[in-house]
Amino acid sequence: MSGVDWRTRRREQTRQEILDAAWTVARDQGLAGLTMRDLGARVGMRAQSLYSYFPSKHAIYDAMFAQGNRELLARYRAMVADESLARDPRSLLRSTADVHLRFCAEDPVRQQLLHQRPIPGFEPIAGSYAIAVEVLALGRAVLHDCGVTTSRQFDMWTALTSGLATQQNANEPGGTRWLRLVDEAVDMFLHYLRQGG
């Protein structure tokens, strides 16, 4: 039972600690400004010791990418599973946009890593990318229940929601100026749907 012994657990715990610190450093210095030196200092280690937990810096980016996508997937799933949730298209679209925008806006650096790929030379490994694909698939399924049946309609939806998030993060990070537009954006999109867009 080596998978659950205390050594393994302790190791996993430290890996998580390092990841948490990596997010903190990246929020401070920018994603590309993350260095093993700073990261080690933040968890009370020398940079070289980090290699006991991650084989490379890219592996850290990759773990962050996977973690972010797992978090978003969990939130979508919690939303779908919520039995108190109204299921009419308007309510469902609002909830979906709300989950997505809150996620994007609460951490611009994470949003950047997950949806803009700003690290030259970094590509997530297949296993991590698969989580991102799952997120997209679930989003598409939920939107389908709202009457979004064509690719064009779905693309319009992602443009609209990601546009609100992008503008918010780029021009007023931490604020709500664009986030507050979500309800009227949903209404606007609903009318577009009904016009057969």
Add this chain to the structure above:
Amino acid sequence: MSGVDWRTRRREQTRQEILDAAWTVARDQGLAGLTMRDLGARVGMRAQSLYSYFPSKHAIYDAMFAQGNRELLARYRAMVADESLARDPRSLLRSTADVHLRFCAEDPVRQQLLHQRPIPGFEPIAGSYAIAVEVLALGRAVLHDCGVTTSRQFDMWTALTSGLATQQNANEPGGTRWLRLVDEAVDMFLHYLRQGG
């Protein structure tokens, strides 16, 4: 008349050559991946010689930022001055979105530098930033003629158009999957306007 003598002209010519090369390198290596060494190699100079033309690497980023904004401003102005342009709101919105999206999509790296500020520690100097402000002001004025009178409406417009550009560049750079949605996006937005959004 030192401002127009051949020395000055030649110098300005070389500066421009360096800037052109900087765009090329940045498109290849990413904005953060631009190095003085690579840049020098591309124009047939040692990295150190570049300092005869730009006092620092940041000054190069700054000149690129200013150049990009001047280009966008010129395109907006050309659009406004075009007498063959239809002036009804729908046509005007389409032309505006078209200018903007074409600009964003034809060079994702430029779009990144101008509208996403991905270089940690880089802030354009006041003179360069002023051009960006001018671009925004002109955009606002044009949109006003289309019936966009409130900040909320203008924010919705920028979210919608920048969302289309962002999605296009992030998911299918060089393609037209989201760009092709511009006409129905304009129609969607127009209906939102008329509803008093």
Add this chain to the structure above:
DNA sequence: GTCTATAATCTGATAGAC
């Protein structure tokens, strides 16, 4: 598992010859 030591390389930038 963490350390010291260090490799090997890249970075932006300066000094001074020509």
Add this chain to the structure above:
DNA sequence: GTCTATCAGATTATAGAC
């Protein structure tokens, strides 16, 4: 105005002692 030489420091990563 471009060069050589060089600084001073950063970077990721590996080897090996403990």
